[in-house]
Amino acid sequence: MNPTRFCPKKLEEIAAEVFTRTGISHAQAKVVAQSLVHADLRGIESHGLSRMPIYVKRIEAGLIERQEEPQLVMEEGATALIDGKNQLGAVVGLTALEQAMKLSRQTGIGFVGVRHSNHFGTCSFYAERAISEGLILLVLTNAPEAMAPSGGIRPFLGTNPIAVGIPAGNEPSFLLDMATSVTARGKIVLAAKKGEAIPEDWAIDKNGNPTTKPEQALSGSLLPIGGAKGYGLAMFIDLLCGLLTGAAFGPGVKSLYDNWEHPQNVGHIFLVIDIQHFLPLPVFQKNMDEYIRQVKSGPKKEGTSEILIPGEIESRKRSERLAAGIPFSANVVEELTQLCSIYRLDFNEARIT
Amino acid sequence: MNPTRFCPKKLEEIAAEVFTRTGISHAQAKVVAQSLVHADLRGIESHGLSRMPIYVKRIEAGLIERQEEPQLVMEEGATALIDGKNQLGAVVGLTALEQAMKLSRQTGIGFVGVRHSNHFGTCSFYAERAISEGLILLVLTNAPEAMAPSGGIRPFLGTNPIAVGIPAGNEPSFLLDMATSVTARGKIVLAAKKGEAIPEDWAIDKNGNPTTKPEQALSGSLLPIGGAKGYGLAMFIDLLCGLLTGAAFGPGVKSLYDNWEHPQNVGHIFLVIDIQHFLPLPVFQKNMDEYIRQVKSGPKKEGTSEILIPGEIESRKRSERLAAGIPFSANVVEELTQLCSIYRLDFNEARIT
Numbered sequence: 226m227n228p229t230r231f232c233p234k235k236l237e238e239i240a241a242e243v244f245t246r247t248g249i250s251h252a253q254a255k256v257v258a259q260s261l262v263h264a265d266l267r268g269i270e271s272h273g274l275s276r277m278p279i280y281v282k283r284i285e286a287g288l289i290e291r292q293e294e295p296q297l298v299m300e301e302g303a304t305a306l307i308d309g310k311n312q313l314g315a316v317v318g319l320t321a322l323e324q325a326m327k328l329s330r331q332t333g334i335g336f337v338g339v340r341h342s343n344h345f346g347t348c349s350f351y352a353e354r355a356i357s358e359g360l361i362l363l364v365l366t367n368a369p370e371a372m373a374p375s376g377g378i379r380p381f382l383g384t385n386p387i388a389v390g391i392p393a394g395n396e397p398s399f400l401l402d403m404a405t406s407v408t409a410r411g412k413i414v415l416a417a418k419k420g421e422a423i424p425e426d427w428a429i430d431k432n433g434n435p436t437t438k439p440e441q442a443l444s445g446s447l448l449p450i451g452g453a454k455g456y457g458l459a460m461f462i463d464l465l466c467g468l469l470t471g472a473a474f475g476p477g478v479k480s481l482y483d484n485w486e487h488p489q490n491v492g493h494i495f496l497v498i499d500i501q502h503f504l505p506l507p508v509f510q511k512n513m514d515e516y517i518r519q520v521k522s523g524p525k526k527e528g529t530s531e532i533l534i535p536g537e538i539e540s541r542k543r544s545e546r547l548a549a550g551i552p553f554s555a556n557v558v559e560e561l562t563q564l565c566s567i568y569r570l571d572f573n574e575a576r577i578t
Numbered sequence: 579m580n581p582t583r584f585c586p587k588k589l590e591e592i593a594a595e596v597f598t599r600t601g602i603s604h605a606q607a608k609v610v611a612q613s614l615v616h617a618d619l620r621g622i623e624s625h626g627l628s629r630m631p632i633y634v635k636r637i638e639a640g641l642i643e644r645q646e647e648p649q650l651v652m653e654e655g656a657t658a659l660i661d662g663k664n665q666l667g668a669v670v671g672l673t674a675l676e677q678a679m680k681l682s683r684q685t686g687i688g689f690v691g692v693r694h695s696n697h698f699g700t701c702s703f704y705a706e707r708a709i710s711e712g713l714i715l716l717v718l719t720n721a722p723e724a725m726a727p728s729g730g731i732r733p734f735l736g737t738n739p740i741a742v743g744i745p746a747g748n749e750p751s752f753l754l755d756m757a758t759s760v761t762a763r764g765k766i767v768l769a770a771k772k773g774e775a776i777p778e779d780w781a782i783d784k785n786g787n788p789t790t791k792p793e794q795a796l797s798g799s800l801l802p803i804g805g806a807k808g809y810g811l812a813m814f815i816d817l818l819c820g821l822l823t824g825a826a827f828g829p830g831v832k833s834l835y836d837n838w839e840h841p842q843n844v845g846h847i848f849l850v851i852d853i854q855h856f857l858p859l860p861v862f863q864k865n866m867d868e869y870i871r872q873v874k875s876g877p878k879k880e881g882t883s884e885i886l887i888p889g890e891i892e893s894r895k896r897s898e899r900l901a902a903g904i905p906f907s908a909n910v911v912e913e914l915t916q917l918c919s920i921y922r923l924d925f926n927e928a929r930i931t
Contacts, residue, residue, distance in 0.1 A: 302685030303656035304855050332655030334689045338856060361818075374873050376882040381873060389814045399817060401810035433879050450804025457754035457888035460873075461742045464752060468865050469714070469856050475872060496849075502657050503691060503822050512821050519828060520727050520734060520813075526786050529729040535810035 229558070230550030235575035237262045239565060240277055244313075246568040247284045248291035253316045260315035260346035263353070265551045267539035269402075271411030272347045275418070275557045278564050279481055280313065280344075288488055289313055289343055295320040303332040306470060307339045311488045314345030318364075318493060322351045325497040326360060333502035338465075339493040340472035344368075344481050349402040349539070351495065352390025356398045359506045361498040362390045367466040367491060369484075370476040371410050373446040375456040378433045380446045381475050384410050385462035390536075392500075394510035396517040400536025405459040406447040413439045413447075414482070418556055466492035550577045582911070583903030588928035590615045592918060593630055597666075599921040600637045601644035606669045613668035613699035616706070618904045620892035622755075624764030625700045628771070628910045631917050632834055633666065633697075641841055642666055642696055648673040656685040659823060660692045664841045667698030671717075671846060675704045678850040679713060686855035691818075692846040693825035697721075697834050702755040702892070704848065705743025709751045712859045714851040715743045720819040720844060722837075723829040724763050726799040728809040731786045733799045734828050737763050738815035743889075745853075747863035749870040753889025758812040759800040766792045766800075767835070771909055819845035903930045 244254035265273030293310035309317035328335030355362035368383025388402040417439035425435045428442035449455025467474025472492025479489045565572040597607030618626030646663035662670035681688030708715035721736025741755040770792035778788045781795035802808025820827025825845025832842045918925040
């Protein structure tokens, strides 16, 4: 049986209404709802509406601010620093992105550091916006402890993702959005929710042994890509997002799920490059198209039907889901139905009949 | 028998003299010599003086310019574009680094693109200089085709490295310098020179099969770290270094070793961050020290004697080799002796007796 599908537009409306009813301003609630549905559209269920219950729980627990606005602490040359004032991460992230885009129009580059933020959804949410403005975005964020340093066994670094968006013309734009761990922690959280086993190269348990059990992985340590290289990348991201901005770093970044005493204090970096300072955008986009066609037309491994550009699968999924709706697992539907009912809303109104 | 060791200072002098005798200006020859000895000091033999013969061969073949100077094509806001004028890569790289450092003092960030450059040695050469000025450096370069896209079998992307330098105070500074392939192509070149086998997760042969033979790997395709993630990272680096700057990209970047018709036309990106726009440098360095101590004092895997920071092994090796001299394999000694004799110089004068 195919899972029931839900209308993206209606999901956004319902999610925005839930956040509004927790006391978040409607404008901010809309941003967060868009960020979550954006992830579901691209098939990144681990960062989609399945996160709404935990966001709401933290708001209700007073661990995310309802009334503040992100604050510009410093703006100087091509740089800025934003205090997220413990707002919902997507609200803070979008504010920082807009600041970085503004700076890039002035000086060619905008480099914005952010402190006192929260989990800000998928990085691709910001990359997609920058791409649509003809800009290149590099976005980094730190995250709660999940990976041990090479040689260590206790988690210290987050899965600290790096994402890059680069606009093409007619071909699909380049959109890389990757955790520096072999897999994203969210995927293990989802596997735990679904009761599924995980591949054994994803994580070690708390004693340093490989495990296929998501619960053991979550109390152990994720593995970085490329061994010491991924360890180094994750640390570089933490040093910029945490140390340079004044946000938390290492195990100081609090868990979205397990810490009920402190705000997360996540840090982000948004770096925007205005292509037009280097060459006319249409020329760049034409070159991108040519590049992508060259990559895709190369000889393929036996059994491979197509060479893909980073982000291409997700952008196809987005088109498909915009047309046919978003499917959710029964677990997620149940959880969201329950959450909505608390706020006197009917999640099933988003169902496509 | 321990290999003979050579005096770093004298190696620099002899190497600079060799380059000078090929027609390079003495100032530029000195920079390239420093860059190569820098790599040998850090134990990165694949990027050390073992590269001198190929550099010289390309100069003598007229594929690297002797007389030009790198040219500033554009400077606007926080960005600049440099045309390397097909100079030796280390000369171009250092010019770009200095430009990026200058911009960062003005606007907080300096973002410099480079085209028409050559192999520029290890990224750590530049990172070490930025660190010594209390600056953060992110440096990217593209490189000749070596890695197939995920799903492909023909090399398209270079091993495109990323390097980051972040200054600490009393603790060792953070210095990550990594290829986006599982290993650097230079290490396979060196294994081929030494006649040694390579691990089988480093590369595939031209038919897509794993291989332990360096020669087959060099005519096949290196593997990226983390599968599609490393593929994405290498492509992001190529798009910025190649497409944004107007340098070559993909297979358009010519081989240092195998192409005797065209200049390499390598592209680089230098991004410098002036920490002081965010917080006082001494505070940042104190926080770095605390961070590094936290990482290093964590619990270790059985059999691990110490948790290391990226760059720590290399910086220790540097101290050791500055004191005791640099050892070379017999192959490399022979090759360098031969090269020096062509320019009426005695390589053995650098030998520590």
